[in-house]
Each structure stands twice: as C-alpha cells, then as structure tokens.
Amino acid sequence: xxxxxxxxxxxxxxxxxxxxxxxxxxxxxxxxxxxxxxxxxxxxxxxxxxxxxxxxxxxxxxxxxxxxxxxxxxxxxxxxxxxxxxxxxxxxxxxxx
Numbered sequence: 001x002x003x004x005x006x007x008x009x010x011x012x013x014x015x016x017x018x019x020x021x022x023x024x025x026x027x028x029x030x031x032x033x034x035x036x037x038x039x040x041x042x043x044x045x046x047x048x049x050x051x052x053x054x055x056x057x058x059x060x061x062x063x064x065x066x067x068x069x070x071x072x073x074x075x076x077x078x079x080x081x082x083x084x085x086x087x088x089x090x091x092x093x094x095x096x097x
Contacts, residue, residue, distance in 0.1 A: 004077035013048040021071040028068035
C-alpha cells in the first residue's frame with residue numbers, strides 16, 4: 001500500500017511518511033519507527049508530521065504505553081496503479097480509432 005496519487009504532490013518528507021504509515025496502517029507507527037523508515041532528519045520529520053496532522057491526513061493515538069501515528073483511511077490506496085487506465089487509454093475507449 002501507499003498514499004493515493006492525490007496526496008503524492010506534497011513535500012517529499014510528507015509523502016515518505018504517508019507511504020511508511022500505509023505499510024502499517026492497522027497498527028500504526030511510533031515516531032521512532034517512522035524515523036527508521038523515513039530518511040529525513042528529526043526536524044524535517046516533525047514538520048512533516050505537523051503538516052499532515054493539520055491537514056487531517058494522520059491521527060495520533062495515545063494509549064497508556066506509547067503514542068502511535070496512524071494514517072486516515074482516505075489517504076491509503078493500492079500500491080499498484082498499473083491496472084488503472086491512463087489518460088490515453090481513456091481517450092481510446094471513448095473514441096474508436
């Protein structure tokens with residue numbers, strides 16, 4: 001799984017965070033786990049998380065033992081978009097050439 005195409009035009013760090021979270025969408029990830037999966041420094045990771053949180057793309061669940069970051073369901077899509085028809089394929093179906 002990965003972030004849907006409509007969320008891939010964001011900052012590189014934000015997309016990396018969304019993709020990492022999409023792989024573990026059910027259980028979520030801690031900041032330390034995210035840091036090991038996303039190749040950015042802690043300040044940039046913090047900024048990415050703040051931006052994603054303010055845009056309601058992630059939620060932060062705080063249980064008794066740890067804080068877990070989880071992506072919103074509407075952010076996650078299939079990893080393989082090869083099955084989706086491209087623009088040219090849509091045109092070909094519409095107009096018989």
